[in-house]
Amino acid sequence: MSKPKVFITRRLPTKLEQLQKIATIELWEERQPPSYQVLLKKVKTIDGLLCLLTDQIDQQLIKAAGSSFKVISQMAVGYDNIDIPAATAHKIPVGHTPGVLTDATADLTWALLMAAARRVVEADRFARGVSGGRGNQICYWDRISQVRL
Numbered sequence: 001m002s003k004p005k006v007f008i009t010r011r012l013p014t015k016l017e018q019l020q021k022i023a024t025i026e027l028w029e030e031r032q033p034p035s036y037q038v039l040l041k042k043v044k045t046i047d048g049l050l051c052l053l054t055d056q057i058d059q060q061l062i063k064a065a066g067s068s069f070k071v072i073s074q075m076a077v078g079y080d081n082i083d084i085p086a087a088t089a090h091k092i093p094v095g096h097t098p099g100v101l102t103d104a105t106a107d108l109t110w111a112l113l114m115a116a117a118r119r120v121v122e123a124d125r126f127a128r129g130v131s132g133g134r135g136n137q138i139c140y141w142d143r144i145s146q147v148r149l
Contacts (some may be wrong), residue, residue, distance in 0.1 A: 057082040
């Protein structure tokens with residue numbers, strides 16, 4: 001029995017060894033994402049699609065898919081780009097990655113809070129000798145310990 005064929009619309013920041021054990025992978029290698037016309041052609045010959053939020057997976061594309069097309073997976077939190085009712089009507093399950101950005105968002109939020117409180121951008125300009133809007137004034141850094149948010 002041959003492995004199912006999966007088309008991946010971008011190079012991903014993850015290793016694909018596990019997927020390669022169970023499927024034949026075709027990876028879009030170009031810098032720009034595949035065009036809609038390319039996707040229309042690909043879905044006729046694949047079993048699964050691994051896409052990103054910028055790929056439009058609409059009713060026309062789902063209808064154009066071949067009879068072997070079985071699943072849509074998306075490496076994104078949302079799925080606004082996928083026509084869920086059309087996929088449901090064709091009995092094609094859709095997967096996505098909810099919560100994948102929760103920790104990263106929290107980390108960046110704290111980084112921005114700290115950068116703003118410590119005036120990191122202004123301090124960088126000051127250290128480089130570039131005016132930060134205060135001319136030649138000394139850059140005083142605010143204290144953030146024991147501050148309640």
